[in-house]
Amino acid sequence: KVESVDSLLKSSGREGEEVRVQGWIRTRRDSKAGLSFLAVHDGSCFDPIQVVAENRLHNYQSEVQRLTTGCAVDIIGTVKPSEGKGQSIELLASEVKVVGWVEDPDTYPMSPKRHTMEHLREHAHLRVRTNVSGAVARVRNCIAQAIHRFYHENGFLYVHTPILTASDCEGAGEMFRVSTLDMENLPRTDKGAIDYSKDFFGEESYLTVSGQLNVESYCLAMSKVYTFGPTFRAENSNTTRHLAEFWMVEPEVAFADLADVADLSEQMLKYVFKAVLEERADDMAFFAQRIDKEAISRLENIVDNDFARINYSEAIEILEKCKEKFEFPVSWGIDLASEHERYLAEKHFKKPVIVMNYPKDIKAFYMRMNDDGKTVAAMDVLAPGIGEIIGGAQREERLEKLDERMDEMEVPKEHLDWYRDLRRYGTVPHAGFGLGFDRIVSYVTGMGNIRDVIPFPRTPKNIAF
Numbered sequence: 001k002v003e004s005v006d007s008l009l010k011s012s013g014r015e016g017e018e019v020r021v022q023g024w025i026r027t028r029r030d031s032k033a034g035l036s037f038l039a040v041h042d043g044s045c046f047d048p049i050q051v052v053a054e055n056r057l058h059n060y061q062s063e064v065q066r067l068t069t070g071c072a073v074d075i076i077g078t079v080k081p082s083e084g085k086g087q088s089i090e091l092l093a094s095e096v097k098v099v100g101w102v103e104d105p106d107t108y109p110m111s112p113k114r115h116t117m118e119h120l121r122e123h124a125h126l127r128v129r130t131n132v133s134g135a136v137a138r139v140r141n142c143i144a145q146a147i148h149r150f151y152h153e154n155g156f157l158y159v160h161t162p163i164l165t166a167s168d169c170e171g172a173g174e175m176f177r178v179s180t181l182d183m184e185n186l187p188r189t190d191k192g193a194i195d196y197s198k199d200f201f202g203e204e205s206y207l208t209v210s211g212q213l214n215v216e217s218y219c220l221a222m223s224k225v226y227t228f229g230p231t232f233r234a235e236n237s238n239t240t241r242h243l244a245e246f247w248m249v250e251p252e253v254a255f256a257d258l259a260d261v262a263d264l265s266e267q268m269l270k271y272v273f274k275a276v277l278e279e280r281a282d283d284m285a286f287f288a289q290r291i292d293k294e295a296i297s298r299l300e301n302i303v304d305n306d307f308a309r310i311n312y313s314e315a316i317e318i319l320e321k322c323k324e325k326f327e328f329p330v331s332w333g334i335d336l337a338s339e340h341e342r343y344l345a346e347k348h349f350k351k352p353v354i355v356m357n358y359p360k361d362i363k364a365f366y367m368r369m370n371d372d373g374k375t376v377a378a379m380d381v382l383a384p385g386i387g388e389i390i391g392g393a394q395r396e397e398r399l400e401k402l403d404e405r406m407d408e409m410e411v412p413k414e415h416l417d418w419y420r421d422l423r424r425y426g427t428v429p430h431a432g433f434g435l436g437f438d439r440i441v442s443y444v445t446g447m448g449n450i451r452d453v454i455p456f457p458r459t460p461k462n463i464a465f
């Protein structure tokens with residue numbers, strides 16, 4: 001039976017037992033005494049297991065001494081207390097079978113030296129073999145599992161919303177068009193232009209920017225729901241926080257208002273951060289040592305303290321009064337730029353802050369109009385070091401008000417009659433938000449660039465892998 005390196009390193013009282021592990025060589029070191037130390041990893045935890053291979057092995061000279069980083073091995077050995085520092089046990093190998101060699105180790109792109117993030121990005125198909133990308137992969141998985149657990153424990157139903165859609169939820173015109181048209185023989189309008197209205201077997205179709213509109217429909221029957229899937233934005237932005245394809249977690253709660261989902265967002269983030277600290281202490285120690293020395297303390301602070309909460313108008317006052325020199329001038333009505341968001345979270349509050357009730361003119365059509373007629377019940381959760389990680393709102397549940405907003409913003413009603421139906425039949429106040437999943441992974445690990453926390457980033461010029 002094959003054992004994972006993780007379960008082997010975590011267990012105790014195993015001395016003398018024979019075990020089998022399968023994995024890849026991280027490093028090989030030969031000692032003068034006629035033995036080699038192999039560090040073998042299998043992805044199950046940060047640390048590799050140290051394997052001691054002696055020259056009495058039949059293939060010691062012919063194979064063991066030719067092992068290089070990346071070679072795949074299948075090992076049988078006896079568990080022994082380790083004399084080396086940093087590990088409590090090691091394996092004394094009775095058999096080292098080489099399953100896959102690394103051709104031409106000198107040009108192997110994942111050689112054991114330190115690589116730049118750019119180099120790793122250029123080899124996105126191999127980079128998960130490195131310490132850093134392996135640690136990111138485990139933390140990313142831990143966060144995803146914790147999110148599902150959080151919603152499950154709180155009675156939410158997980159809904160699968162569609163990827164192909166006709167509607168632009170955010171109304172920002174950032175949709176990728178999806179076409180089934182014959183490119184050689186494109187249909188034309190009377191004026192000779194390409195007739196895209198025939199895209200999807202006769203309808204316009206796009207990749208979704210958000211699952212929200214569909215998840216609202218489930219909310220208004222199942223009460224507490226969430227969707228968690230890929231979303232797409234065709235924005236040509238080259239920043240460290242934007243992807244063209246990213247994952248979003250979108251809960252939606254019936255009979256709830258903005259304050260309810262602000263609470264929910266805070267509870268969820270604390271639950272997730274706690275899970276990471278408990279379950280991935282090994283990877284987090286690595287991030288704290290090599291990537292961002294505050295990686296652990298930042299999460300601990302968040303778990304232990306309340307988030308700040310302010311209205312948009314107060315946020316503007318703070319920004320107007322502060323001494324900071326901003327690139328974009330501040331006045332009531334502006335959409336907060338990244339520099340403003342970061343100032344609020346990093347310098348003013350020094351912790352996550354939930355900004356609520358934004359001017360209606362900078363927000364989406366579905367947000368609930370406040371009594372002042374100027375602001376809508378929107379919220380953004382801003383975190384130090386990254387800015388917006390969550391965007392949400394109470395939804396406009398009153399049909400007349402929704403229609404007014406749709407007209408005002410020229411949202412095509414014909415595509416959203418089904419959405420308006422939700423207000424015609426048994427409407428209730430409801431609210432929800434979207435968590436940028438990749439942004440949260442970047443926040444937790446301290447990895448500065450969102451491209452380094454998603455396995456195969458999709459950004460302008462990144463489609464090869």
Ligand code: 4AD
Nearest residue numbers: 210212242243246250389390391392432433434436
């Ligand atoms: O603020 P956004 O656009 O909100 C919505 O899409 C709502 N329909 C969500 C809802 O209420 N159900 O996006 C939500 C979050 C942002 O706060 C951000 O963290 C992330 O999604 N996000 C991106 N992440 C990576 N790359 C991009 N291009 C992103 N755009 C938004």
Ligand code: MG
Nearest residue numbers: 380388390391
């Ligand atoms: Mg937003």
